[in-house]
Structure formats: structure tokens, C-alpha cells
Amino acid sequence: MNRQEAKEILLLFRPGTADAQDPEMAQALTLAQQDPELGQWFQEHQAFQTAMQTRFRQIEVPATGKLALLSALQTESHQERKIVRPPFWRLPVWQWAAAAVVMLGLTLFWPGSRRPDHFADYQQMMVSKALRGYTMDWATSDMTQLRRQLAEAKAPADYRLPPGVAGLQLTGGTRLTWRTHPVALVCFKRKDQRDVWLFVMKRSDVRDPPPVTPRLQRVDRLMTASWSQGDVTYVLAGPPEPGFPKEYF
Amino acid sequence: MDSGISYEQDGRQGESELGKLVDLHYGPLYRFAMSLTRNESDAGDLVQDTFFTFATKGHQLRDPAKAKPWLFTTLHRRFLERQRRTTRFPHLEISETIPDLPFVEPGLVDRLDGQALVGMLAQVEPRLQAAVALFYLEDYSYNEIAAILDVPLGTVKSRIARGLAQLKELVAHSGPVGHTTPKEPS
Numbered sequence: 432m433n434r435q436e437a438k439e440i441l442l443l444f445r446p447g448t449a450d451a452q453d454p455e456m457a458q459a460l461t462l463a464q465q466d467p468e469l470g471q472w473f474q475e476h477q478a479f480q481t482a483m484q485t486r487f488r489q490i491e492v493p494a495t496g497k498l499a500l501l502s503a504l505q506t507e508s509h510q511e512r513k514i515v516r517p518p519f520w521r522l523p524v525w526q527w528a529a530a531a532v533v534m535l536g537l538t539l540f541w542p543g544s545r546r547p548d549h550f551a552d553y554q555q556m557m558v559s560k561a562l563r564g565y566t567m568d569w570a571t572s573d574m575t576q577l578r579r580q581l582a583e584a585k586a587p588a589d590y591r592l593p594p595g596v597a598g599l600q601l602t603g604g605t606r607l608t609w610r611t612h613p614v615a616l617v618c619f620k621r622k623d624q625r626d627v628w629l630f631v632m633k634r635s636d637v638r639d640p641p642p643v644t645p646r647l648q649r650v651d652r653l654m655t656a657s658w659s660q661g662d663v664t665y666v667l668a669g670p671p672e673p674g675f676p677k678e679y680f
Numbered sequence: 681m682d683s684g685i686s687y688e689q690d691g692r693q694g695e696s697e698l699g700k701l702v703d704l705h706y707g708p709l710y711r712f713a714m715s716l717t718r719n720e721s722d723a724g725d726l727v728q729d730t731f732f733t734f735a736t737k738g739h740q741l742r743d744p745a746k747a748k749p750w751l752f753t754t755l756h757r758r759f760l761e762r763q764r765r766t767t768r769f770p771h772l773e774i775s776e777t778i779p780d781l782p783f784v785e786p787g788l789v790d791r792l793d794g795q796a797l798v799g800m801l802a803q804v805e806p807r808l809q810a811a812v813a814l815f816y817l818e819d820y821s822y823n824e825i826a827a828i829l830d831v832p833l834g835t836v837k838s839r840i841a842r843g844l845a846q847l848k849e850l851v852a853h854s855g856p857v858g859h860t861t862p863k864e865p866s
Binding site: 445447479487489492496500501503652 | 698710761762798822845
């Protein structure tokens with residue numbers, strides 16, 4: 432192993448880790464002890480590495496993030512935790528019969544036992560989509576093109592942007608669904624690179640649409656404004672900051 | 681007794697195990713996410729997304745010791761998925777030769793803060809960034825980094841070496857006083 436080869440190996444050495452146990456690394460370390468020039472270079476490089484390692488590990492972690500996550504996970508687990516039951520084929524016959532009677536009764540006499548269909552459910556679901564990721568089907572900065580794509584995908588495309596939102600940078604959009612109803616998601620970026628989402632759905636697709644005047648509400652980790660206009664209902668979501676989303680109207 | 685982390689068999693135990701995992705790994709994962717995204721909001725989302733994935737699929741993991749690398753791998757995959765949706769990286773060939781490293785004035789790094797380093801890492805070739813971030817943030821072996829990033833060992837070493845060279849160059853040229861990127865108002 433020559434000096435250059437040793438340098439290339441020692442470049443990857445991290446003080447205080449198991450790196451020294453690597454046989455090649457050990458050989459390069461021995462050479463650094465014997466070769467003064469290499470030793471000098473290694474000493475400087477090691478000081479650099481230690482300082483870099485320390486600085487990287489000092490990247491500030493917001494305390495609120497962990498708390499918000501724990502709270503969100505708890506909510507999620509209460510809503511969606513799977514209940515493990517014996518497989519259906521192991522249920523006794525009388526349980527089958529009882530279950531069938533109960534199911535029939537529920538279907539016939541309890542029409543209110545429907546899945547959540549309130550605006551708040553829709554709003555929560557959309558915020559969750561924004562936070563937990565979605566597939567951006569069309570990455571574009573051209574609103575006309577996006578409207579065309581949404582219309583082709585049978586999603587609401589005839590939406591009106593509030594004046595402030597129209598000034599944001601369009602990044603694209605996608606078609607989502609809520610209880611089989613199509614939802615258009617239009618994505619924007621602000622100058623500070625933070626995302627703003629506009630969800631558009633037909634007003635008649637929800638039982639209790641929001642009023643014409645935007646209603647501001649914090650949902651999960653986002654601030655939202657919800658309003659209706661014509662046969663369209665809107666949810667605008669973005670970072671929970673003072674002024675957002677009032678500044679867009 | 682099964683030592684695997686279970687979420688289905690015992691919900692309370694699962695929640696508490698998950699809480700412990702969040703306590704233990706939120707910070708390291710956030711730092712990794714921050715070094716990839718350079719944006720507090722995106723970093724927070726990525727970490728949240730990763731833990732949500734763990735909450736739904738983590739029960740498949742039978743060895744609790746593997747939870748940490750699993751979380752890092754998942755976070756990195758989520759990051760790549762998001763990148764693919766929005767950005768098309770130019771394909772950059774990585775040359776095998778590593779340029780001579782510049783001399784970095786002693787104490788120069790000490791004048792930089794984590795935010796400034798994240799800003800500099802952003803200027804390193806995109807495909808080298810994750811390897812460099814893991815190299816500095818965690819004491820993972822190169823084999824472990826290779827597993828997390830799902831690339832061969834040689835590629836990881838080459839990416840780290842080239843990334844370090846670029847980063848050292850950036851630090852060396854950041855001036856004797858050291859530039860710090862102003863923190864984004866939250």
C-alpha cells in the first residue's frame with residue numbers, strides 16, 4: 432500500500448467508530464504512523480472529520496415535531512388499529528347465524544350506520560393526504576394544462592383560485608377520491624419553498640359543505656381555509672403560521 | 681417468547697414500543713431527513729411518514745434491533761419517491777478518481793453551524809448526499825449504509841469519498857470567517 436492508496440482509505444475513517452477494525456483501514460492507519468507526511472495529513476483530516484461529525488449531529492431537531500408525531504400516531508392507532516380475530520372458518524355455526532341476523536338488521540333498520548360523510552371527515556382525510564404523501568400525477572407549472580388533465584381524469588377542473596393563491600408557483604396536481612367522489616388536488620410552492628395545497632370537490636358530494644365565507648381551522652399540523660362557491664367546495668391547506676391562509680383571500 | 685415488536689397482538693404494548701422508537705430515533709431520522717430535504721417542513725413530513733409506515737408494517741419486523749436501519753431505509757425510499765414525483769435528476773456518472781482534497785483551515789468547521797452544513801451538503805451532487813449524511817450522522821458501518829441505501833458496498837464508498845471531497849472543497853472555500861445560512865423563519 433502506497434501513500435496515495437492509504438490516503439484514499441483513510442479518507443473514509445471516522446474516529447471513534449468501528450472503522451478501525453477493517454483490515455485495510457488498519458493497514459492504512461499503521462502506515463500513517465510510520466510516514467510523517469501521511470501522518471500530518473491524516474491528523475488534519477481527522478480533526479476535520481471530528482468537527483464535521485459534531486456539527487452534523489448538532490442539526491436542531493424541533494421538539495414539537497416528536498410530540499405531534501406521537502399524538503398523531505396515537506390517534507391513528509385508535510382509529511385504524513386492526514383487531515385480530517380468529518379466521519372466519521373457525522367461527523362456530525351459531526356465531527355465523529347470529530352475525531348474519533345482526534348484519535341483516537343493521538342493513539334494514541339502521542340506515543344511519545354509514546361511513547363518515549361529513550365535511551370534517553373529508554377535510555381531515557385531505558390534510559392527512561397532504562401530510563402523508565400522495566402521487567403527483569402531473570408535475571407542471573401550466574394551470575391550463577393541469578385543468579385539462581384533471582378534466583380528462585373526471586376530476587373537478589373548473590375551480591376558481593383566490594387572488595393570493597393564483598400568485599403562487601404551481602407545481603402540479605393529481606386526482607384523489609373521497610368516498611368514490613373525485614377530488615382535484617392542486618399543489619403550489621411558496622417563495623420559501625413550503626407547500627400549499629388546494630383540494631377541490633363538488634359541493635353536492637358532501638353532506639354539510641362549508642359556507643361561502645372561508646372558515647379557518649387548524650387540522651392536524653396544517654392550517655386550513657374551507658369555503659364553497661357555486662357547486663364547488665374548497666379546502667386550502669398550508670403551514671400553520673400567523674396570517675396563513677388569510678393573506679390569500 | 682417472541683421478542684418481535686407486535687402491533688396487532690397487543691395494541692397497548694405496540695403503542696408503547698412505538699413511542700419508545702419515536703423517542704429513540706426521531707432526532708437521528710429528522711437530521712437525516714433535514715440533510716436530504718433542507719426544509720424543516722419536508723423533513724418533519726418524511727419522518728412522520730416513516731413512522732406511520734412502521735406503525736402499519738413494522739409488525740412484520742421480527743428483530744427489534746433492525747428497527748433503526750429499517751426506519752432509515754424507509755425514510756430514504758420515501759425521499760426518493762417524492763423526488764421522483766417532482767424532480768428529474770440529471771444522470772451523473774461518478775468518476776472513480778477522487779480529486780486532491782484541499783487544506784481546510786483549522787477551526788473553520790467550528791465556525792459553521794448545522795444549518796450551514798446542510799446548505800453546503802445541498803451543493804454536493806444529489807446522489808452523493810444521502811451517503812455523506814449517513815456517514816456523518818450515524819456510526820453505521822459501510823455495509824450498513826450500503827444496505828440502507830440499497831447500493832453495493834463499493835458504490836457507497838465511492839459516493840462517500842466523492843461527497844466528502846466536494847464538501848471539503850465547499851468548506852475550504854467558505855472563507856476564513858465561515859458563512860452561515862440564515863435560518864428559515866418557521
